[in-house]
Amino acid sequence: EDKVVQSPLSLVVHEGDTVTLNCSYEVTNFRSLLWYKQEKKAPTFLFMLTSSGIEKKSGRLSSILDKKELFSILNITATQTGDSAVYLCAVEDSNYQLIWGAGTKLIIKP
Amino acid sequence: SAVISQKPSRDICQRGTSLTIQCQVDSQVTMMFWYRQQPGQSLTLIATANQGSEATYESGFVIDKFPISRPNLTFSTLTVSNMSPEDSSIYLCSVESGDTQYFGPGTRLTVL
Secondary structure: OOEEEEEOOEEEEEOOOOEEEEEEEEOOOEEEEEEEEEOOOOOEEEEEEOOOOOOEEEOOEEEEEEOOOOEEEEEEOOOOHHHOEEEEEEEEEOOOOEEEOOOEEEEEEO | OOOEEEEOOEEEEOOOOOEEEEEEEOOOOOEEEEEEEOOOOOEEEEEEEEOOOOOEEOOOOOOOOOOEEEEEOOEEEEEEOOOOHHHOEEEEEEEEEOOEEEEOOOEEEEEO
16 A cells, blocks of 8 residues: 655754654655645645656755655755644555655744 | 545536535534545645534635535535536545544546
8 A cells, every 4th residue: 555654753952953864765756846835725835756866946945755665755954944844745556646755844933 | 533425436527517525424423524635645625514614714715716615514515516627636534533634445537
């Protein structure tokens, strides 16, 4: 059965810290891996990763995919209170079905 | 936790027709949500569906275009009516259980 596992489930850090969020997957026909940030009801798209070893970067956020070891990480450097959110990882299979992780709840303390 | 299934997983439809998407949850939940997502884009909330009451639609979405049913605590349907190519999207069902939100696998709709 396809599954996506995120860790940790929750994380509390102080402003300025760097955090690494993990997403591992077992999906039969992998197509892409997606990261989202959810603050309110509608998750905001962050990254789509399809190729192994190529880092995607947007400001203080970056992500990389390892298709051999079947995982991805999302890094946030110099965290700010506005980074507090649930970060969701989803894997899209070849049928365009999304398999979702449970999310990591990130709390940034001032 | 909550496990969500959606039917159909994908469909190709003709302009002017309607499609009803089903969402089934393996546990009773109060709040269910319907989203739309263009590939590689953020999710857009269409409406919130609570059992026993009319769905609450977000700005830009109307009941005539996206009628929703919520007959019980484990099931909901979203109909995309009078479809046009602009309705081509991924439609996602989501539920809240405890303090966690769970998402379904999505229904990929293509309108020709």
